[in-house]
Amino acid sequence: MYHEHYGLVRSPFEMTPDPAFLYLGDAHREGLATLVYGVRARKGFVLLTGEVGTGKTTLLHALLSQLDRETLSAFIFNPKLEPLDFFRMMFDEFGIERECKSKAEYLLTLNHFLIERLEHDLATLLIVDEAQNLSAEMLEEIRLLSNLETPSSKLIQIMLVGQPELWEMLSRPELRQLRQRIVLRHRLCPFDARECADYVEERLRLAGYTGKGLFKKKALEEIHRATGGIPRLINIVCDGALLLGFGRDLQILGPDAVREVAADLELAPDSDAANAATDSEEPTRSESKQGGLRSWLRSRHTGRV
Structure with a gap:
């Protein structure tokens, strides 16, 4: 869905254990x-x-x-x-x-x-x-x-x-x-913060991304905070953040996008995303888009997609 937008040749955060995307902490x-x-x-x-x-x-x-x-x-x-x-x-x-x-x-x-x-x-x-x-x-x-x-x-x-x-x-x-x-x-054990950042960037590279820093440093830190370094949750959050960025025509993703996705997945309190919105670098989504993205993310999280 968002491959062309980010210059990817394949999906970087699929849920299947693809050996081509193997990263070892x-x-x-x-x-x-x-x-x-x-x-x-x-x-x-x-x-x-x-x-x-x-x-x-x-x-x-x-x-x-x-x-x-x-x-x-x-x-x-x-x-x-x-x-x-x-x-x-x-x-x-x-x-x-x-x-x-x-x-x-x-x-x-x-x-x-x-x-x-x-x-x-x-x-x-x-x-x-x-x-x-x-x-x-x-x-x-x-x-x-x-x-x-x-x-x-x-x-x-x-x-x-x-x-x-x-x-x-x-x-x-x-x-x-x-x-x-x-x-x-x-x-x-789950990934530590360094391994989490390396994992995300390595999967993006293997998926064909040639840009620099699709996720900002603070966004990578937020991914680790929200997921606890668990690879499956990292995949779900990153996939959702890429979809959110595609919907808003963003080329670089900051921590607010990650917080928003994590809140939709109930991995982080909704208040975190709400409080961060005051200094957000991304446009605020409409209520209709919010409901649609939340339903899609939760279906991904529960394996119904």
Whole structure:
């Protein structure tokens, strides 16, 4: 919608985890190194946690792009499954075509499959996303998969990915055996102010922007304040600010535009935007435009667009 206005060749703040727009802050770079090491060194269980929107899925896509082609991975993103359905989905992801009717059949088939891969020195990775939604029963089933091993090596590498409450779940006494098997753990943190500014400017550059400072320095500071440095929220706020600027024929965006968008998303009190309007560098919007933009931004925030 606003590409031509800003001289962009593509949208800089889409919600999909596009590897072409990968930006790694310090915590993300450390996290990626931890994940890659865990798989290549065949450490067994690895845990990745982070708040909603901090970039866990993006990091997983970056991990998969760094692994060699022979590493076979299964990505389970809907863990609210019964054990047999979980095994069926895992077999489908691994390309194991044999029909199994019981858990015992699944485990025997999987064990044979993994041993064959190990004989050819091939790594096998199981990633379970949104693992905080797993039941205690399903977590125990996944723990039992780690029993598939030889005296010298784990047959399968397992990566549990989820929100911080996943670690709290693993603190339960009945899950202590699983907790003790986690060899590597990393928690993703939001961007600090510097990383937030670098993230915004890097995504604009990758989208084809060749100007200088589309967002003013104060606007970048306001983006970090409003979003807490969470990448998903940064994308939503920046996308909304670009749309607002397009609607008002602005080439440079100041902090007032960011405050206005953040207020519409209820990321900041409406009073912030109202108070800032007294020294605003942008024209005041009409009531009809205000309602339309607010509805559009909120639909983006809730994923209804």
